[in-house]
Amino acid sequence: MNHEEFRKNAHAVVDWVADYLEQIEKYPVKSQVAPKDIYNQIPASPPASGEPFEALMSDLDTIIMPGITHWQHPHFHAYFPGNSSYPSVIAEILTAGIGAQCMVWETSPAAAELEERMMEWFKGMMGLPSDWYGVIQDTASTATLTALLTAREWKTDFQSNKKGTSVSKLRIYCSTETHSSADKAVKIAGLGSENLVKISVDDQLAMIPSELEKAIQNDLAHGYVPCMVISAMGTTGTLAFDPTRQIGEICHKHQVWLHVDAAYAGSALVLPELEWLRDGLQLADSFVFNPHKWLFTNFDCSAYYVKDKEALIKTFEILPEYLKTKTRGQVNDYRDWGIQLGRRFRALKLWFVMRTYGVDLLRSTIRTHIDYGSWLASQIEQTPHFELLTPQKLNMVVFRYNPPGKSVEKLNTLNETILTQINQSGKAYITHTKVNGLYGIRVVLGQTRLEKKHVEDLWGWLVKTSDALPK
Numbered sequence: 526m527n528h529e530e531f532r533k534n535a536h537a538v539v540d541w542v543a544d545y546l547e548q549i550e551k552y553p554v555k556s557q558v559a560p561k562d563i564y565n566q567i568p569a570s571p572p573a574s575g576e577p578f579e580a581l582m583s584d585l586d587t588i589i590m591p592g593i594t595h596w597q598h599p600h601f602h603a604y605f606p607g608n609s610s611y612p613s614v615i616a617e618i619l620t621a622g623i624g625a626q627c628m629v630w631e632t633s634p635a636a637a638e639l640e641e642r643m644m645e646w647f648k649g650m651m652g653l654p655s656d657w658y659g660v661i662q663d664t665a666s667t668a669t670l671t672a673l674l675t676a677r678e679w680k681t682d683f684q685s686n687k688k689g690t691s692v693s694k695l696r697i698y699c700s701t702e703t704h705s706s707a708d709k710a711v712k713i714a715g716l717g718s719e720n721l722v723k724i725s726v727d728d729q730l731a732m733i734p735s736e737l738e739k740a741i742q743n744d745l746a747h748g749y750v751p752c753m754v755i756s757a758m759g760t761t762g763t764l765a766f767d768p769t770r771q772i773g774e775i776c777h778k779h780q781v782w783l784h785v786d787a788a789y790a791g792s793a794l795v796l797p798e799l800e801w802l803r804d805g806l807q808l809a810d811s812f813v814f815n816p817h818k819w820l821f822t823n824f825d826c827s828a829y830y831v832k833d834k835e836a837l838i839k840t841f842e843i844l845p846e847y848l849k850t851k852t853r854g855q856v857n858d859y860r861d862w863g864i865q866l867g868r869r870f871r872a873l874k875l876w877f878v879m880r881t882y883g884v885d886l887l888r889s890t891i892r893t894h895i896d897y898g899s900w901l902a903s904q905i906e907q908t909p910h911f912e913l914l915t916p917q918k919l920n921m922v923v924f925r926y927n928p929p930g931k932s933v934e935k936l937n938t939l940n941e942t943i944l945t946q947i948n949q950s951g952k953a954y955i956t957h958t959k960v961n962g963l964y965g966i967r968v969v970l971g972q973t974r975l976e977k978k979h980v981e982d983l984w985g986w987l988v989k990t991s992d993a994l995p996k
Protein backbone atom coordinates (compact mmCIF):
# COMPACT_ATOMS: atom_id res chain seq x y z
CA MET A 526 0.00 0.00 0.00
CA ASN A 527 1.60 3.27 -1.04
CA HIS A 528 0.85 6.82 0.19
CA GLU A 529 -1.88 7.44 -2.35
CA GLU A 530 -3.57 4.12 -1.73
CA PHE A 531 -3.39 4.66 2.01
CA ARG A 532 -5.01 8.05 1.66
CA LYS A 533 -7.86 6.64 -0.42
CA ASN A 534 -8.40 3.48 1.67
CA ALA A 535 -8.14 5.22 5.01
CA HIS A 536 -10.76 7.78 3.95
CA ALA A 537 -13.02 4.89 3.05
CA VAL A 538 -12.36 3.32 6.45
CA VAL A 539 -13.30 6.51 8.27
CA ASP A 540 -16.58 6.50 6.34
CA TRP A 541 -17.04 2.85 7.28
CA VAL A 542 -16.54 3.63 10.99
CA ALA A 543 -18.90 6.62 10.82
CA ASP A 544 -21.57 4.53 9.05
CA TYR A 545 -21.09 1.73 11.56
CA LEU A 546 -21.50 3.94 14.60
CA GLU A 547 -24.35 5.91 13.03
CA GLN A 548 -26.28 2.73 12.26
CA ILE A 549 -25.13 0.62 15.17
CA GLU A 550 -28.65 0.04 16.46
CA LYS A 551 -29.46 -2.15 13.47
CA TYR A 552 -27.06 -4.83 14.76
CA PRO A 553 -27.96 -7.44 17.40
CA VAL A 554 -26.01 -6.24 20.45
CA LYS A 555 -24.65 -9.64 21.40
CA SER A 556 -23.04 -11.65 18.63
CA GLN A 557 -25.23 -14.62 17.71
CA VAL A 558 -22.55 -16.91 16.18
CA ALA A 559 -21.68 -20.43 17.36
CA PRO A 560 -18.16 -21.55 18.36
CA LYS A 561 -15.79 -21.91 15.35
CA ASP A 562 -18.21 -20.14 12.96
CA ILE A 563 -15.62 -17.46 12.31
CA TYR A 564 -12.52 -19.64 12.60
CA ASN A 565 -13.76 -22.00 9.89
CA GLN A 566 -14.18 -19.12 7.44
CA ILE A 567 -10.55 -17.98 7.77
CA PRO A 568 -8.09 -19.83 5.51
CA ALA A 569 -5.52 -22.01 7.26
CA SER A 570 -2.59 -19.93 5.96
CA PRO A 571 -1.95 -16.37 4.73
CA PRO A 572 -2.13 -15.52 1.00
CA ALA A 573 1.13 -15.86 -0.96
CA SER A 574 0.58 -12.58 -2.76
CA GLY A 575 -1.15 -9.45 -1.51
CA GLU A 576 -4.89 -9.06 -1.92
CA PRO A 577 -6.79 -5.91 -2.89
CA PHE A 578 -8.12 -3.68 -0.11
CA GLU A 579 -11.70 -4.19 -1.35
CA ALA A 580 -11.44 -7.95 -0.65
CA LEU A 581 -10.44 -7.22 2.94
CA MET A 582 -13.29 -4.80 3.53
CA SER A 583 -15.77 -7.17 2.01
CA ASP A 584 -14.63 -10.01 4.29
CA LEU A 585 -14.73 -7.63 7.24
CA ASP A 586 -18.44 -7.10 6.54
CA THR A 587 -19.37 -10.70 5.79
CA ILE A 588 -17.04 -12.77 8.01
CA ILE A 589 -15.99 -10.60 10.93
CA MET A 590 -18.93 -8.34 11.75
CA PRO A 591 -21.39 -11.17 12.52
CA GLY A 592 -18.90 -12.30 15.17
CA ILE A 593 -18.69 -8.91 16.86
CA THR A 594 -20.52 -8.01 20.06
CA HIS A 595 -21.35 -4.34 19.74
CA TRP A 596 -19.94 -2.61 22.80
CA GLN A 597 -20.71 0.80 21.31
CA HIS A 598 -24.43 -0.05 20.95
CA PRO A 599 -26.47 2.08 23.39
CA HIS A 600 -28.20 -1.12 24.55
CA PHE A 601 -24.96 -2.65 25.75
CA HIS A 602 -25.80 -2.96 29.47
CA ALA A 603 -23.62 -6.00 30.24
CA TYR A 604 -20.51 -6.25 32.45
CA PHE A 605 -19.22 -2.70 32.52
CA PRO A 606 -19.16 -0.55 29.38
CA GLY A 607 -16.02 -0.37 27.26
CA ASN A 608 -16.87 3.04 25.96
CA SER A 609 -15.32 4.82 23.04
CA SER A 610 -16.20 8.21 21.59
CA TYR A 611 -15.40 10.00 18.34
CA PRO A 612 -12.49 12.07 19.74
CA SER A 613 -11.01 8.91 21.22
CA VAL A 614 -11.26 7.03 17.91
CA ILE A 615 -9.59 9.92 16.10
CA ALA A 616 -6.75 9.96 18.62
CA GLU A 617 -6.29 6.19 18.20
CA ILE A 618 -5.88 6.70 14.44
CA LEU A 619 -3.25 9.35 15.13
CA THR A 620 -1.49 7.16 17.71
CA ALA A 621 -1.24 4.33 15.20
CA GLY A 622 -0.12 6.75 12.49
CA ILE A 623 2.58 8.28 14.66
CA GLY A 624 3.51 4.76 15.79
CA ALA A 625 5.77 5.86 18.65
CA GLN A 626 6.97 3.45 21.30
CA CYS A 627 7.06 5.45 24.50
CA MET A 628 9.22 3.42 26.87
CA VAL A 629 11.39 6.30 28.09
CA TRP A 630 11.19 10.08 27.90
CA GLU A 631 13.71 10.28 25.03
CA THR A 632 11.78 7.88 22.83
CA SER A 633 9.04 10.55 22.65
CA PRO A 634 9.22 13.39 25.16
CA ALA A 635 5.74 14.62 24.20
CA ALA A 636 4.18 11.29 25.13
CA ALA A 637 5.80 11.27 28.58
CA GLU A 638 4.98 14.90 29.32
CA LEU A 639 1.42 14.76 28.02
CA GLU A 640 0.90 11.66 30.17
CA GLU A 641 2.16 13.52 33.24
CA ARG A 642 -0.26 16.38 32.52
CA MET A 643 -3.25 14.16 31.80
CA MET A 644 -2.77 12.39 35.12
CA GLU A 645 -2.69 15.82 36.77
CA TRP A 646 -5.85 16.87 34.94
CA PHE A 647 -7.67 13.88 36.41
CA LYS A 648 -6.40 14.73 39.88
CA GLY A 649 -7.77 18.26 39.63
CA MET A 650 -11.03 17.36 37.92
CA MET A 651 -11.76 14.48 40.29
CA GLY A 652 -10.51 15.95 43.56
CA LEU A 653 -7.88 13.25 44.08
CA PRO A 654 -5.17 13.84 46.72
CA SER A 655 -2.57 16.29 45.41
CA ASP A 656 0.39 14.21 46.67
CA TRP A 657 -0.37 11.30 44.30
CA TYR A 658 1.65 10.53 41.16
CA GLY A 659 -0.14 9.15 38.13
CA VAL A 660 0.89 6.83 35.32
CA ILE A 661 -1.13 5.17 32.59
CA GLN A 662 -1.28 1.37 32.65
CA ASP A 663 -2.95 -0.88 30.11
CA THR A 664 -5.59 -2.32 32.47
CA ALA A 665 -6.72 -2.27 36.08
CA SER A 666 -5.47 -5.85 36.44
CA THR A 667 -1.95 -4.66 35.59
CA ALA A 668 -2.29 -1.68 37.92
CA THR A 669 -3.35 -3.90 40.82
CA LEU A 670 -0.44 -6.25 40.13
CA THR A 671 1.88 -3.23 40.00
CA ALA A 672 0.51 -2.10 43.37
CA LEU A 673 0.94 -5.56 44.87
CA LEU A 674 4.54 -5.92 43.69
CA THR A 675 5.33 -2.46 45.05
CA ALA A 676 3.69 -3.26 48.40
CA ARG A 677 5.60 -6.56 48.53
CA GLU A 678 8.94 -4.76 48.09
CA TRP A 679 8.00 -1.89 50.42
CA LYS A 680 6.98 -4.32 53.15
CA THR A 681 10.13 -6.51 52.81
CA ASP A 682 12.52 -3.59 52.58
CA PHE A 683 13.10 -4.48 48.91
CA GLN A 684 14.44 -7.89 49.86
CA SER A 685 11.92 -10.06 47.96
CA ASN A 686 13.09 -8.67 44.61
CA LYS A 687 16.57 -9.74 45.65
CA LYS A 688 16.11 -12.98 47.56
CA GLY A 689 12.71 -14.21 46.49
CA THR A 690 9.34 -14.17 48.18
CA SER A 691 10.37 -16.63 50.90
CA VAL A 692 11.92 -13.72 52.85
CA SER A 693 8.56 -13.03 54.47
CA LYS A 694 5.17 -14.62 55.10
CA LEU A 695 3.15 -11.86 53.49
CA ARG A 696 -0.63 -11.68 53.70
CA ILE A 697 -2.99 -9.83 51.39
CA TYR A 698 -6.62 -8.96 52.22
CA CYS A 699 -9.67 -8.22 50.15
CA SER A 700 -13.40 -8.86 50.49
CA THR A 701 -15.17 -11.94 49.17
CA GLU A 702 -16.67 -9.65 46.49
CA THR A 703 -13.35 -8.31 45.19
CA HIS A 704 -12.58 -8.57 41.48
CA SER A 705 -10.71 -11.69 40.32
CA SER A 706 -7.74 -9.52 39.31
CA ALA A 707 -6.75 -9.66 43.02
CA ASP A 708 -6.50 -13.47 42.88
CA LYS A 709 -4.54 -13.25 39.65
CA ALA A 710 -2.13 -10.63 41.03
CA VAL A 711 -1.40 -12.78 44.10
CA LYS A 712 -0.68 -15.77 41.85
CA ILE A 713 1.64 -13.80 39.58
CA ALA A 714 3.45 -12.12 42.48
CA GLY A 715 4.30 -15.57 43.83
CA LEU A 716 2.67 -14.96 47.21
CA GLY A 717 0.48 -18.06 47.16
CA SER A 718 -3.27 -17.92 46.82
CA GLU A 719 -3.66 -19.25 50.39
CA ASN A 720 -2.17 -15.96 51.55
CA LEU A 721 -5.00 -13.97 50.01
CA VAL A 722 -7.40 -13.60 52.93
CA LYS A 723 -11.01 -13.00 51.91
CA ILE A 724 -12.85 -10.80 54.40
CA SER A 725 -16.60 -11.21 54.78
CA VAL A 726 -19.09 -8.56 53.68
CA ASP A 727 -22.20 -6.95 55.16
CA ASP A 728 -25.72 -7.08 53.71
CA GLN A 729 -24.71 -4.36 51.21
CA LEU A 730 -21.83 -6.64 50.11
CA ALA A 731 -19.20 -4.20 51.41
CA MET A 732 -16.17 -5.34 53.42
CA ILE A 733 -16.73 -5.39 57.20
CA PRO A 734 -13.83 -3.39 58.73
CA SER A 735 -13.99 -5.18 62.10
CA GLU A 736 -13.55 -8.51 60.28
CA LEU A 737 -10.48 -7.09 58.56
CA GLU A 738 -9.07 -5.98 61.89
CA LYS A 739 -9.71 -9.44 63.31
CA ALA A 740 -7.99 -11.18 60.38
CA ILE A 741 -4.93 -8.93 60.67
CA GLN A 742 -4.69 -9.51 64.44
CA ASN A 743 -5.02 -13.23 63.93
CA ASP A 744 -2.29 -13.25 61.26
CA LEU A 745 0.05 -11.18 63.45
CA ALA A 746 -0.46 -13.67 66.28
CA HIS A 747 0.57 -16.49 63.91
CA GLY A 748 3.74 -14.87 62.59
CA TYR A 749 2.38 -13.60 59.28
CA VAL A 750 3.20 -10.16 57.90
CA PRO A 751 0.12 -8.20 56.78
CA CYS A 752 1.18 -6.48 53.55
CA MET A 753 -1.71 -5.04 51.54
CA VAL A 754 -5.46 -4.55 51.55
CA ILE A 755 -7.35 -4.23 48.27
CA SER A 756 -10.41 -2.13 48.93
CA ALA A 757 -13.13 -1.94 46.29
CA MET A 758 -14.67 1.34 45.27
CA GLY A 759 -17.51 -0.29 43.38
CA THR A 760 -17.38 -4.08 43.10
CA THR A 761 -18.04 -5.71 39.76
CA GLY A 762 -20.99 -7.82 40.91
CA THR A 763 -23.16 -5.16 42.55
CA LEU A 764 -21.08 -1.96 42.78
CA ALA A 765 -20.61 -2.32 46.53
CA PHE A 766 -18.37 0.28 48.16
CA ASP A 767 -15.94 -0.91 50.80
CA PRO A 768 -15.60 1.78 53.52
CA THR A 769 -12.33 3.36 52.42
CA ARG A 770 -11.81 5.52 55.49
CA GLN A 771 -12.29 2.78 58.09
CA ILE A 772 -10.19 0.34 56.08
CA GLY A 773 -7.54 3.03 55.58
CA GLU A 774 -7.34 3.67 59.32
CA ILE A 775 -6.80 -0.03 59.98
CA CYS A 776 -4.09 -0.14 57.30
CA HIS A 777 -2.41 2.91 58.77
CA LYS A 778 -2.40 1.40 62.26
CA HIS A 779 -0.75 -1.84 61.09
CA GLN A 780 1.49 -0.32 58.39
CA VAL A 781 -0.33 -2.11 55.61
CA TRP A 782 -0.46 -0.81 52.02
CA LEU A 783 -3.95 0.28 50.96
CA HIS A 784 -4.79 -0.19 47.30
CA VAL A 785 -8.17 1.15 46.16
CA ASP A 786 -9.67 -0.58 43.13
CA ALA A 787 -12.06 1.93 41.57
CA ALA A 788 -11.79 0.41 38.08
CA TYR A 789 -15.35 1.21 37.10
CA ALA A 790 -16.88 3.59 39.64
CA GLY A 791 -13.80 5.82 39.84
CA SER A 792 -15.02 7.75 36.80
CA ALA A 793 -17.91 9.08 38.93
CA LEU A 794 -15.32 11.05 40.92
CA VAL A 795 -15.64 13.69 38.19
CA LEU A 796 -18.83 14.72 40.02
CA PRO A 797 -17.96 17.20 42.79
CA GLU A 798 -21.27 16.48 44.57
CA LEU A 799 -20.30 12.85 45.25
CA GLU A 800 -18.22 13.82 48.30
CA TRP A 801 -18.92 10.47 50.00
CA LEU A 802 -17.02 8.76 47.21
CA ARG A 803 -13.84 10.68 48.07
CA ASP A 804 -14.07 10.04 51.80
CA GLY A 805 -10.85 8.50 53.12
CA LEU A 806 -9.15 8.40 49.72
CA GLN A 807 -6.14 10.31 51.04
CA LEU A 808 -5.38 7.23 53.17
CA ALA A 809 -4.77 5.12 50.06
CA ASP A 810 -1.24 4.25 48.97
CA SER A 811 -2.39 3.45 45.46
CA PHE A 812 -5.52 3.80 43.38
CA VAL A 813 -6.73 2.72 39.96
CA PHE A 814 -9.63 3.63 37.72
CA ASN A 815 -10.31 2.86 34.07
CA PRO A 816 -11.09 5.73 31.69
CA HIS A 817 -11.57 2.84 29.23
CA LYS A 818 -14.77 1.83 31.02
CA TRP A 819 -17.02 4.81 31.69
CA LEU A 820 -15.00 7.82 30.54
CA PHE A 821 -15.44 7.57 26.77
CA THR A 822 -11.84 6.52 26.03
CA ASN A 823 -11.13 3.46 23.90
CA PHE A 824 -9.79 0.36 25.55
CA ASP A 825 -7.08 0.24 26.78
CA CYS A 826 -6.35 3.05 29.22
CA SER A 827 -6.12 2.66 32.97
CA ALA A 828 -5.12 5.50 35.32
CA TYR A 829 -2.92 4.35 38.20
CA TYR A 830 -1.90 6.58 41.10
CA VAL A 831 0.64 6.01 43.83
CA LYS A 832 1.65 8.08 46.84
CA ASP A 833 5.21 6.75 47.26
CA LYS A 834 6.63 7.22 43.78
CA GLU A 835 10.11 6.18 44.93
CA ALA A 836 8.85 2.80 46.18
CA LEU A 837 7.17 2.23 42.81
CA ILE A 838 10.28 3.08 40.81
CA LYS A 839 12.60 1.16 43.11
CA THR A 840 10.44 -1.92 42.58
CA PHE A 841 10.55 -1.85 38.79
CA GLU A 842 13.75 0.03 37.91
CA ILE A 843 16.17 -1.64 35.52
CA LEU A 844 19.14 -0.02 33.86
CA PRO A 845 20.83 -2.01 31.12
CA GLU A 846 23.46 -0.13 29.13
CA TYR A 847 21.24 0.25 26.06
CA LEU A 848 18.57 2.08 28.08
CA LYS A 849 20.88 4.66 29.71
CA THR A 850 20.02 8.23 28.77
CA LYS A 851 21.44 11.65 29.66
CA THR A 852 18.07 12.95 30.90
CA ARG A 853 17.63 10.25 33.54
CA GLY A 854 16.51 11.74 36.85
CA GLN A 855 15.20 14.96 35.27
CA VAL A 856 12.25 13.36 33.51
CA ASN A 857 9.76 10.52 33.94
CA ASP A 858 10.97 7.33 32.29
CA TYR A 859 7.72 5.43 32.56
CA ARG A 860 9.25 2.04 31.80
CA ASP A 861 10.22 2.10 35.51
CA TRP A 862 6.64 2.81 36.62
CA GLY A 863 5.19 -0.59 35.83
CA ILE A 864 5.57 -3.93 34.13
CA GLN A 865 5.84 -3.13 30.43
CA LEU A 866 8.98 -1.84 28.81
CA GLY A 867 7.39 -0.80 25.52
CA ARG A 868 4.42 1.51 25.94
CA ARG A 869 1.69 2.84 23.69
CA PHE A 870 1.06 6.58 23.43
CA ARG A 871 -2.19 6.42 25.41
CA ALA A 872 -2.20 9.97 26.76
CA LEU A 873 -3.18 11.34 23.35
CA LYS A 874 -6.69 9.91 23.47
CA LEU A 875 -7.25 11.30 26.96
CA TRP A 876 -6.20 14.72 25.70
CA PHE A 877 -8.57 14.49 22.75
CA VAL A 878 -11.47 13.26 24.87
CA MET A 879 -11.08 15.79 27.68
CA ARG A 880 -10.58 18.75 25.34
CA THR A 881 -13.40 17.81 22.98
CA TYR A 882 -15.93 17.08 25.72
CA GLY A 883 -14.76 19.66 28.26
CA VAL A 884 -15.20 19.02 31.96
CA ASP A 885 -18.84 20.21 31.95
CA LEU A 886 -20.04 17.71 29.36
CA LEU A 887 -18.07 14.86 30.94
CA ARG A 888 -19.77 15.67 34.22
CA SER A 889 -23.27 16.10 32.85
CA THR A 890 -23.05 12.83 30.88
CA ILE A 891 -21.99 10.81 33.94
CA ARG A 892 -24.66 12.59 35.98
CA THR A 893 -27.32 11.70 33.41
CA HIS A 894 -26.29 8.04 33.51
CA ILE A 895 -26.73 8.03 37.28
CA ASP A 896 -30.17 9.66 36.86
CA TYR A 897 -31.11 6.83 34.48
CA GLY A 898 -30.09 4.39 37.22
CA SER A 899 -32.43 6.13 39.67
CA TRP A 900 -35.25 6.15 37.13
CA LEU A 901 -34.97 2.43 36.42
CA ALA A 902 -34.71 1.61 40.14
CA SER A 903 -37.88 3.59 40.85
CA GLN A 904 -39.77 1.75 38.07
CA ILE A 905 -38.71 -1.55 39.61
CA GLU A 906 -39.80 -0.46 43.06
CA GLN A 907 -43.21 0.68 41.79
CA THR A 908 -43.93 -2.42 39.72
CA PRO A 909 -45.55 -5.45 41.38
CA HIS A 910 -43.54 -8.69 41.06
CA PHE A 911 -40.25 -6.88 40.57
CA GLU A 912 -37.74 -6.12 43.31
CA LEU A 913 -34.29 -4.59 43.73
CA LEU A 914 -31.77 -7.08 45.12
CA THR A 915 -29.40 -4.33 46.26
CA PRO A 916 -30.09 -0.61 46.54
CA GLN A 917 -29.29 1.16 43.28
CA LYS A 918 -25.67 2.33 43.16
CA LEU A 919 -24.76 5.08 40.68
CA ASN A 920 -25.85 3.73 37.29
CA MET A 921 -26.07 0.05 38.20
CA VAL A 922 -29.36 -1.64 39.03
CA VAL A 923 -29.54 -5.25 40.29
CA PHE A 924 -33.05 -6.69 40.46
CA ARG A 925 -35.22 -9.69 39.80
CA TYR A 926 -38.67 -10.68 38.68
CA ASN A 927 -40.38 -11.99 41.78
CA PRO A 928 -43.91 -13.32 41.23
CA PRO A 929 -45.51 -14.72 44.39
CA GLY A 930 -45.52 -18.39 45.41
CA LYS A 931 -42.26 -19.44 43.73
CA SER A 932 -39.26 -21.13 45.31
CA VAL A 933 -35.81 -19.55 45.18
CA GLU A 934 -34.72 -22.11 42.57
CA LYS A 935 -37.76 -21.40 40.42
CA LEU A 936 -37.19 -17.63 40.62
CA ASN A 937 -33.53 -18.08 39.71
CA THR A 938 -34.54 -20.06 36.63
CA LEU A 939 -37.24 -17.55 35.66
CA ASN A 940 -34.81 -14.66 35.81
CA GLU A 941 -32.19 -16.56 33.86
CA THR A 942 -34.83 -17.20 31.19
CA ILE A 943 -35.71 -13.50 31.01
CA LEU A 944 -32.05 -12.61 30.60
CA THR A 945 -31.47 -15.23 27.90
CA GLN A 946 -34.55 -14.16 25.96
CA ILE A 947 -33.56 -10.48 26.02
CA ASN A 948 -30.02 -11.30 24.88
CA GLN A 949 -31.21 -13.68 22.15
CA SER A 950 -33.59 -11.03 20.83
CA GLY A 951 -30.50 -9.00 19.95
CA LYS A 952 -32.18 -5.85 21.26
CA ALA A 953 -30.04 -5.49 24.36
CA TYR A 954 -27.21 -7.22 26.15
CA ILE A 955 -27.51 -7.69 29.92
CA THR A 956 -25.63 -9.94 32.35
CA HIS A 957 -26.32 -11.33 35.81
CA THR A 958 -24.89 -11.62 39.28
CA LYS A 959 -25.75 -13.54 42.44
CA VAL A 960 -26.73 -11.70 45.62
CA ASN A 961 -26.65 -14.06 48.61
CA GLY A 962 -27.58 -16.97 46.34
CA LEU A 963 -30.34 -15.08 44.53
CA TYR A 964 -30.00 -14.69 40.76
CA GLY A 965 -30.11 -11.01 39.88
CA ILE A 966 -30.33 -9.26 36.54
CA ARG A 967 -27.61 -6.66 36.47
CA VAL A 968 -28.09 -3.63 34.26
CA VAL A 969 -25.46 -0.93 33.74
CA LEU A 970 -26.64 2.32 32.14
CA GLY A 971 -23.41 3.91 30.98
CA GLN A 972 -22.91 3.58 27.24
CA THR A 973 -21.62 6.65 25.37
CA ARG A 974 -24.71 6.82 23.12
CA LEU A 975 -27.28 5.96 25.78
CA GLU A 976 -30.42 8.12 25.87
CA LYS A 977 -33.50 8.09 28.07
CA LYS A 978 -35.56 6.35 25.38
CA HIS A 979 -33.17 3.38 25.49
CA VAL A 980 -33.67 2.99 29.23
CA GLU A 981 -37.46 3.19 28.78
CA ASP A 982 -37.35 0.63 25.95
CA LEU A 983 -35.22 -1.73 28.00
CA TRP A 984 -37.65 -1.54 30.92
CA GLY A 985 -40.56 -2.17 28.53
CA TRP A 986 -38.87 -5.29 27.12
CA LEU A 987 -38.11 -6.60 30.60
CA VAL A 988 -41.73 -6.24 31.70
CA LYS A 989 -43.07 -7.72 28.47
CA THR A 990 -40.68 -10.68 28.56
CA SER A 991 -41.62 -11.42 32.18
CA ASP A 992 -45.37 -11.13 31.50
CA ALA A 993 -45.08 -13.60 28.62
CA LEU A 994 -43.47 -16.33 30.73
CA PRO A 995 -45.68 -19.37 31.34
CA LYS A 996 -47.51 -18.84 34.66
Ligand SMILES: *Cc1c(COP(=O)(O)O)cnc(C)c1O
Nearest residue numbers: 664665666704706760761788789
Ligand atom coordinates in the same frame (compact mmCIF):
# COMPACT_ATOMS: atom_id res chain seq x y z
C1 LIG B 1 -13.26 -4.21 35.35
C2 LIG B 1 -12.69 -4.33 36.69
C3 LIG B 1 -11.36 -4.73 36.87
C4 LIG B 1 -10.49 -5.21 35.73
O1 LIG B 1 -10.29 -4.24 34.78
P1 LIG B 1 -9.29 -4.49 33.56
O2 LIG B 1 -8.91 -3.11 33.16
O3 LIG B 1 -10.07 -5.23 32.54
O4 LIG B 1 -8.14 -5.27 34.07
C5 LIG B 1 -10.86 -4.73 38.15
N1 LIG B 1 -11.60 -4.34 39.20
C6 LIG B 1 -12.88 -3.97 39.07
C7 LIG B 1 -13.67 -3.56 40.28
C8 LIG B 1 -13.46 -3.95 37.81
O5 LIG B 1 -14.74 -3.58 37.68
